[in-house]
Amino acid sequence: MEFRILGPLEIVANGRPVGVGGPQQQTVLAALLLAANQVVPIDRLVDAVWWTSPPSARANVRGYIAALRRMLRDAGEPPDRLITRAPGYLLRVEPGELDLFRFEEAFTRGERALAGGRAEQAAQDFADALHHYRGRPLDAMPLGAPLQADVERLEERRLLLTEQYTDACLLLGRSDALVPDLRRLVSRHPLRERLWERLMLVLYRMGRSADALDAYAQVRRHLADDLGIDPGPRLRSLEQRILSGDPGLDPASPRSGSVQAGDDAEAAAGPADGTPGRTGTLRQFPMDIVEFTGREAELRALNRFADGAGGDGDTALTVIAIEGMAGVGKTRLAVRAAHQISTRGRFGAVQLWADLRAMDPELPAADPAEVLGTFLRQLGVPAPRIPPDLASRAALYRDRLHGARALVILDNATDEAQVEPLLPGDPTSLVLVTSRRSLAGLDGVHRLRLAVFAPPESTDLLGRIAGPDRVTAEPAAAARIAERCGQLPMAVTMAARRLQTRPAWTLAEFDARLEGEGRLPDELEFRNRSISASFDLSYRALADDQKRMFRLLGLHPGADFTPPSAAVLTDLPEERAESLLEALLDENLLQQASPGRYRMHRLLRGHARRKAHEHETPGRRDAAAERVFAWYLRAAHSADLVLNTHGRRVPIEFPGDPGDGAGPVPVFGTRTRALAWLDAESENLTAVIRAASDQGRHSVAWRLPAVLLTFFHLGESRDDWIAAYEIGLEAARRLGEWRGVAFMLNGLGMACSDADRCGEAIVHHREALVVQRRLGDLVGQAWSLNRLAVAYLGARRPSRAIECFEESVRIFRRVGDPHGAAAMTPELGAAADADGGHIRMCEAVTCPDTVMTPATVRAAHGEA
Known part of the structure; x- marks a missing residue:
């Protein structure tokens, strides 16, 4: 099947035309073809058909889709040719079936051939590309605004192709046949100066100088009448060279070349014998954009680097590498800075720009030799005199730029090896390099790491x-x-x-x-x-083990990760995990929050998670999650063993074998180290609790908060404590783990007491007491009564507090736990003072000698 949109819309199946329905159905088909092999949202299809969407628009689009499917099926096409995929539809087009694809493929080949000095091949490829054009794209079709914009973009591509085809023919000395096409195009696009340049040069080389000057007069009138401006410097320069009979415009001249290579305001003004000379003015930078925003500090830094470069006695070239993740705005910053720097006049007499294509989805990374060939032609070196090998081209390039005050942008660099041959040799030039990767191996480079916006x-x-x-x-x-x-x-x-x-x-x-x-x-x-798509380019450039680390990090429940937790997640040795994390950091796919801790941008994290679902089986994803959950639970338990020295804690049975695949658990020799680890991992521990609950791992969702009770009590955030224990309570109830239910209720009560929410604390402790009585847990009842008494004290109900304290002491004596009974004394005293009475059981316990303040009472209670 063949689809044609570069002209009237047509479909041909087995050599026979296929009817494509009415105008609106054709428009839907055109929108699908313009985004072939991509999902086209239904809203875009609506906009493609109607300028203003009628109420029935979406239903109508679905009807057109159904009709197109019938049409394709009747033509013998399989059902998956046009499929529904949220949020719209996807039309599958095989290689060679769409004239637009064939056009772009030939055009790209021609550009590469022309850039590599292969004019004959370029001319053939450009002619092949033009052959696919049968007229204005989607001619005579009613189009909504999005499709009209696409048609204008394709027309722009066609014009660019014509210009480059003319350049190739000029280099070959056979452009005469292009005059009719150029005449037709300038009549349709009278303000496009580049077309007029080519027409003037072709006419001049045909011996028609008067016609060439007449063409200049025509474009000058159009620009004056329509825009009120004069022709640009390139056209003015070309007119003067025609008037003076410049031999450099002669097709026999070794430096004549094309308009691009030879007529850029004296760019080709080397010696007449064709030996390399010094360059004139070149202006190759992309345009700056009016909507450029922010980056004031970075722009000041770049301008300071420029101001300090190439000073008296300075012999070192200044190279600035702007690095950062995909989409952070590296190219836009480099272009804005380059325009600012060149405007101030110190650098920029020559402006060179090259896209090194590190992340081009269609083309390989640019060959430095190929880039140097393009630069040398732009600098006026005739194609026959450009050396064939990289080292010789680099040497000639450095010679051409010596003393030229050049400002060079090397955009989207792959690595140091690609950049090094493209660097000028003396301090009179300035180079800006952009890259998603770290270029730390580039000697003497100033690195500017670009972060996201504030x-x-x-x-x-x-x-x-x-x-x-x-x-x-x-x-x-x-x-x-x-x-x-x-x-x-x-x-x-x-x-x-x-x-x-x-x-x-x-x-x-x-x-x-x-x-x-x-x-x-x-x-x-x-x-x-x-x-x-932008993120995917970075992902596809990774090695296989780096890809696996990247996508599994998308499954990490926490906001940041360390080599130990990444090693557990990926089931790798810690040293290997750290090496992979550092490699991803160099690719700007990770950020380093602090030494040994790494973080991933939230959008990259979502992309990594989608990659994990695409490339990891459910079993492997579950195993990775199980390992990391078990590791965090065991590590937190290890820290709690150091913090909670009294040993009165809930018994924790780890789900499964505690050592199975969980990785080595950190051992904390001191309280300081345990607290430091818990503080550093606090956000992750909270995230693990939420993730465990979301993924149905309820055993971890209640046991981890239980392990963290002492840490929560020592911390300042009662909101995090309460949130974690509410999740844990729900998890324990789902499992029917009544010990866990009681522990979560008591923990919630303690948190509420600390937060002066004593009414809620009383409710939680009383509910915990009911559960523990049902379980027959006497020690648990004693501690619940103790905490309930503290809540009653906070609620200014001392008599109820005394009753709870007394019952708690009786239970501790019954089970033979004098330490538990002794710990009640400070609270009993406080309750007695508050009640104005005395405690009947005070003689049964040993009172501490120290006077207990409210702060020490809370500290003692927290340790208990």
Whole structure:
């Protein structure tokens, strides 16, 4: 089957045309083909068909989809050709079936051939690409705004192809046949100066200087009439060179080349004999964008580096590497800084830019020799005089840039080996390199690690794109959207673009659409840009063991991780786990919160979790979770053995074999070390409790809070304590673990007493007492009575407190536990003082000599 959209929409099956239905059904098909092999949301299909969506739009789209499926089935296609996949539909297109794919493939081959100096091959590839165009894409079809934008993008690609095809033909000296096409294109695009340049140069080389100058007069009139401006410097320079009969424009000249290679405002003005000379002015930087936001500190740092570079007596080249995770805005920052630096005039007399394609989904990483070949042609070296080998090209490149005050951007670098040959040799130049990877092995480089936005920068960017009034009207929703995007500039930008195209949405409505991890990637796709696709490029560049570590880290329940916990998660030795964590850190897929602790951006974490579900079987995922849950439980228990020296704790039986796959458990020799580990892991321990509950691992969900009782009591956050014990209580009840139920209730009561919520504490302790009486747990009853008495004291009910204390002492004496009875004395005294009475059983216990303050009473109670 063959699909054609570069012209009128057509489908051909087995050599015969296939009817594609009415105009609106054709538009739905066109939208699917423009995003072939990708999910097209139903909302985009609605927008593709209608300028304003009628109430029945979504139902109509479903009807068109059903009709297209019938059409494909009647043409003999399998059912999976057009499938439903949330949040829309996907049309599968095989290689070679879509003319757009064939066009792009030939175009890309031609670009690579032209950049590599293979003009003959480039001309053939460009001609092949043009052959697939039968007219304006989707000609004569009624299109909604999204498809109109896609058609304009394809037309722009066609124009770019024509320009590069002309360049290849100019290099080959056979561009005469292109005049009619160039005439037709400049009539349709009269303000496109690059087309006029090519037409003028072709006419001049045909011996038609007057026609070439007439073409210049025409474009000058168009620009003046329509825009009120004069032609740009490239066109003005070309006119002057035609008037002066510049031999460099002669097709026989070794430096004539194409407009791109030879006519960029004196770029090719080397010696007439073709030997390498010094360059003139080159302007290769991409455009800056008006919506650039924030990064003020980073821009100041980059400008300071530039100001300090190449000073008197300085012999070292200044190279600045801007590093960071995917989507953090490295290229945008480099371009903004380069424009600022060149505007101030010290650097930038020559501006060179190259995409080194470290993460290009379609093309391999750029060959440094190929990049040098392009740079040398731009610097005026004739193609025949460019050396074939990398070392010689690098030497000639350094010679050409000596003293040139060049500013070079090497974007999207793969590694140090790719960058090193592209560095000039003297301090009169300045180089900005961007990379997702660490380039620490590059000698003498200044590294600028780019972090995500601060929240005000994110909301500012939202306002710049989606509209400041919308952000001002809903600041809380704007902040939540930015937080869901993890303050990542690319994600915030795509969220803002989505809002920009949906002016009827409120920010609160869009925030609701983003709720839930599974929805976020789909909502942050826009045209051919996708957060998931960007992350996937980084993932695919990893080695297999690094990929496994990355995706399993997505299953880690905590916010950060250490080599020991990562080793347990992946079932690897700790040294190997640390090595892999460091490798992911160098790839900017992890961040280092503090020495030995690593963290993953929230969007990357979601991507890692999706990769784990794609590539790890349910059994392997469960085993990894089981290992890490067991390790945290056993490690917390190990710490509690040091903290809780009285030994009065709930008996903890570990689920399964306590040593099975859980990894080596840390041993804490001192109270200080135990507390330090618990403090560092406190967020993770709380997260493990929640995750265990969510995943149905209820045994861990109540035992881990039980182990942490002393730590919670010594800490300051009663909210975390209460939240953990509420989860644990629900888990113990689900399991029917009544000992655990009683322990969780008592822990909740203690937390509520400490938080001055004594009424709730009384309810919890009384319920715990009921459970312990049912279990016949006398020691548990004694301690519950003790804690209930403390709650009564806090509620200013001392008589009830005394009754509970007395009953507690009686039980301790009954079970032969004088230590437990002695621990009651401070509380009994406090209750007696509060009641104005005396304690009948005081003679039965040994009172401490020290006077107990409320603080020491609480401390004694906490240790108990």
